[in-house]
Amino acid sequence: xxxxxxxxxxxxxxxxxxxxxxxxxxxxxxxxxxxxxxxxxxxxxxxxxxxxxxxxxxxxxxxxxxxxxxxxxxxxxxxxxxxxxxxxxxxxxxxxxxxxxxxxxxxxxxxxxxxxxxxxxxxxxxxxxxxxxxxxxxxxxxxxxxxxxxxxxxxxxxxxxxxxxxxxxxxxxxxxxxxxxxxxxxxxxxxxxxxxxxxxxxxxxxxxxxxxxxxxxxxxxxxxxxxxxxxxxxxxxxxxxxxxxxxxxxxxxxxxxxxxxxxxxxxxxxxxxxxxxxxxxxxxxxx
Amino acid sequence: xxxxxxxxxxxxxxxxxxxxxxxxxxxxxxxxxxxxxxxxxxxxxxxxxxxxxxxxxxxxxxxxxxxxxxxxxxxxxxxxxxxxxxxxxxxxxxxxxxxxxxxxxxxxxxxxxxxxxxxxxxxxxxxxxxxxxxxxxxxxxxxxxxxxxxxxxxxxxxxxxxxxxxxxxxxxxxxxxxxxxxxxxxxxxxxxxxxxxxxxxxxxxxxxxxxxxxxxxxxxxxxxxxxxxxxxxxxxxxxxxxxxxxxxxxxxxxxxxxxxxxxxxxxxxxxx
Amino acid sequence: xxxxxxxxxxxxxxxxxxxxxxxxxxxxxxxxxxxxxxxxxxxxxxxxxxxxxxxxxxxxxxxxxxxxxxxxxxxxxxxxxxxxxxxxxxxxxxxxxxxxxxxxxxxxxxxxxxxxxxxxxxxxxxxxxxxxxxxxxxxxxxxxxxxxxxxxxxxxxxxxxxxxxxxxxxxxxxxxxxxxxxxxxxxxxxxxxxxxxxxxxxxxxxxxxxxxxxxxxxxxxxxxxxxxxxxxxxxxxxxxxxxxxxxxxxxxxxxxxxxxxxxxxxxxxxxxxxxxxxxxxxxxxxxxxxx
Numbered sequence: 001x002x003x004x005x006x007x008x009x010x011x012x013x014x015x016x017x018x019x020x021x022x023x024x025x026x027x028x029x030x031x032x033x034x035x036x037x038x039x040x041x042x043x044x045x046x047x048x049x050x051x052x053x054x055x056x057x058x059x060x061x062x063x064x065x066x067x068x069x070x071x072x073x074x075x076x077x078x079x080x081x082x083x084x085x086x087x088x089x090x091x092x093x094x095x096x097x098x099x100x101x102x103x104x105x106x107x108x109x110x111x112x113x114x115x116x117x118x119x120x121x122x123x124x125x126x127x128x129x130x131x132x133x134x135x136x137x138x139x140x141x142x143x144x145x146x147x148x149x150x151x152x153x154x155x156x157x158x159x160x161x162x163x164x165x166x167x168x169x170x171x172x173x174x175x176x177x178x179x180x181x182x183x184x185x186x187x188x189x190x191x192x193x194x195x196x197x198x199x200x201x202x203x204x205x206x207x208x209x210x211x212x213x214x215x216x217x218x219x220x221x222x223x224x225x226x227x228x229x230x231x232x233x234x235x236x237x238x239x240x241x242x243x244x245x246x247x248x249x250x251x252x253x254x255x256x257x258x259x260x261x262x263x264x265x266x267x268x269x270x271x272x273x274x275x276x277x278x279x280x281x282x283x284x285x286x287x
Numbered sequence: 288x289x290x291x292x293x294x295x296x297x298x299x300x301x302x303x304x305x306x307x308x309x310x311x312x313x314x315x316x317x318x319x320x321x322x323x324x325x326x327x328x329x330x331x332x333x334x335x336x337x338x339x340x341x342x343x344x345x346x347x348x349x350x351x352x353x354x355x356x357x358x359x360x361x362x363x364x365x366x367x368x369x370x371x372x373x374x375x376x377x378x379x380x381x382x383x384x385x386x387x388x389x390x391x392x393x394x395x396x397x398x399x400x401x402x403x404x405x406x407x408x409x410x411x412x413x414x415x416x417x418x419x420x421x422x423x424x425x426x427x428x429x430x431x432x433x434x435x436x437x438x439x440x441x442x443x444x445x446x447x448x449x450x451x452x453x454x455x456x457x458x459x460x461x462x463x464x465x466x467x468x469x470x471x472x473x474x475x476x477x478x479x480x481x482x483x484x485x486x487x488x489x490x491x492x493x494x495x496x497x498x499x500x501x502x503x504x505x506x507x508x509x510x511x512x513x514x515x516x517x518x519x520x521x522x523x524x525x526x527x528x529x530x531x532x533x534x535x536x537x538x539x540x541x542x543x544x545x546x547x548x549x550x551x552x553x554x555x556x557x558x559x
Numbered sequence: 560x561x562x563x564x565x566x567x568x569x570x571x572x573x574x575x576x577x578x579x580x581x582x583x584x585x586x587x588x589x590x591x592x593x594x595x596x597x598x599x600x601x602x603x604x605x606x607x608x609x610x611x612x613x614x615x616x617x618x619x620x621x622x623x624x625x626x627x628x629x630x631x632x633x634x635x636x637x638x639x640x641x642x643x644x645x646x647x648x649x650x651x652x653x654x655x656x657x658x659x660x661x662x663x664x665x666x667x668x669x670x671x672x673x674x675x676x677x678x679x680x681x682x683x684x685x686x687x688x689x690x691x692x693x694x695x696x697x698x699x700x701x702x703x704x705x706x707x708x709x710x711x712x713x714x715x716x717x718x719x720x721x722x723x724x725x726x727x728x729x730x731x732x733x734x735x736x737x738x739x740x741x742x743x744x745x746x747x748x749x750x751x752x753x754x755x756x757x758x759x760x761x762x763x764x765x766x767x768x769x770x771x772x773x774x775x776x777x778x779x780x781x782x783x784x785x786x787x788x789x790x791x792x793x794x795x796x797x798x799x800x801x802x803x804x805x806x807x808x809x810x811x812x813x814x815x816x817x818x819x820x821x822x823x824x825x826x827x828x829x830x831x832x833x834x835x836x837x838x839x840x841x842x843x844x845x846x847x848x849x850x
Binding site: 030033034036037038057058112115116117118119120123124126127128130131132133134135137138139213214217218221222229232233235236239241244245247248251252255256259 | 412502511
């Protein structure tokens, strides 16, 4: 949606424009603004640590954290733990989303099935992943299966719900066109329902990954012996906050990177459909 | 004098309301009913023998004892008290921050990107740091819960404010509304549904965060602690009971928020 | 004898340019309005008609005071127009009612800054609800009423401040033909009653001639006045009156080819070049709109 400010947006540039250097400075300034706050905080942090205002037990200096990061990298510890985490999240996500797609599609295409399954599904959804942990822990112990199962559950929910919605949302108008041209049920599903549902499906897959990654961190915090979450806990227990912060930064970076990737892919998938989708509201005011 | 025609059958009596409800939803109950039955049978028949397989009866007994002894109430009220405190603090701060981000473009440019990055990082990753700064008790938990509630409120408030239709802002201008009047009488009502969504999400998120906080900041009392206790002592009945309670609370919050939303949205059904 | 409550509007030599970004010094500037000279006597109804892109909506915004970046002068009763004011009202094409307020509150929203007591405001609102014929619907919300009714609420809101000039920016464009006809009659009735200065922008030639005492025909690129036609017919107007039909066709002629087809804008015939009746007229239902 277009950005709104409290003043009515001008519909075009004013007749007078700024001369060359002014415009350049304004643009450069504009691009730097987002960095203002983080850089200021970073500077403050470094200052506080080096001046001894804050004890390194409470907050190590950025420089120290950076050194620790480098250490982790060169010693291979970073890769070890990142690898463990990534593996868990990918396996759990793959299982969870595959199940989710199947379940959502099944419920979406056969209403009776939805009537039988959805209420139970909704009830189980009310219980968050963390609340499942002790239960699954008692059943399968503290090893890898625990993580896979919990992450799969985390991914399953949004994928199922979005898939279901995607299959349900086909506009009756389009289905009627298909019927008029004598499409069989199978053709209807493959050539109308499915293509129309793809963007919503993708949203679900993307959401599923976000949830999976989040759950991974939590599960590793509570019950694991390697992985990024484990690093955080380990560092905390030894009061090595530099380790903790380094691990948090890596977690954030990976999550961000994968989210951006999925974002790009999603735009690719839904971009072609966005313009002609039925029911997409036209933007705001008529000029 | 009118006579009732004999060939018309008597009007059917209206079925009891609950029967109508059941008639519509019986299919949803089939699966759970079958599952519980299978579970009970397994426990009874002793085909699988492990101390982990507790019968539904045992769970019910545990439930009863927890309720009667007041343990459930103590644990639940502790959790809820923390959650609502964190929710309240986070919501208030979130409304303020979200309003600032929505109304001041400069502030948005400076703080916005940092906030967006911050909200991407799993909130739970901050717990160890929080535990160093605030300990393992209630203060740490409430801090964490406030953060969990803050995020959706900020996002939805900011979005709601920024999505005020320019057409309506122009109407305010035409009628000579001052900035304050525009804010109060146009921006706020227009953003209200979005803000409400944010608050609703804050309630849910802070509940989810409550459980996690109790796992990781173990000092204290709460329903999450009950679950941990159960798993440490291999008491599956306690675990199942705890899960059920948590699910119930989550469900009722959802239902409450949805009912409120329907109430407030009555005015705006179908509005652009 | 109705007292004329409107103000007189003088537009002198008004021009407006949009610079296109990224080009040299205005070489590619878009001239939206050029040399607009128009006098609107107090209490008159003036219609401005023209195809898309002729700047008619822009002109309204300038009169309203929403934009003060233009050359030339706009005077209201001799005073230059500065910024938005309650003496000028507007009805937009999309009704722009606040969805969270009911009908009477929406009308009252226009009175927020009026220096009146609460009782006076309530009376004004009730009066205007009656004026547009929506008694009984005061408590309804915008999503509960039809498009035509919503537009009537917008008209009531535009009038509630008793503005001296009411601007109407294609107010009936979003409505179906039947509702449009009905509302045109309503507008005529309201104008006869209130006698304020009204300026209507439309692309419907028949609507322009039906409602206006004066029809200003504009043409685009750059937006300028092609000609002004005075409509000397008594109110209320009759659509079947031959004089009305002749005047309508005259104005419509500005938008047609010599063969009677809708003209390509580049090849518009010079003003008044066509006689009032052009040989065999095409079917009447084809000649409603100027495109």
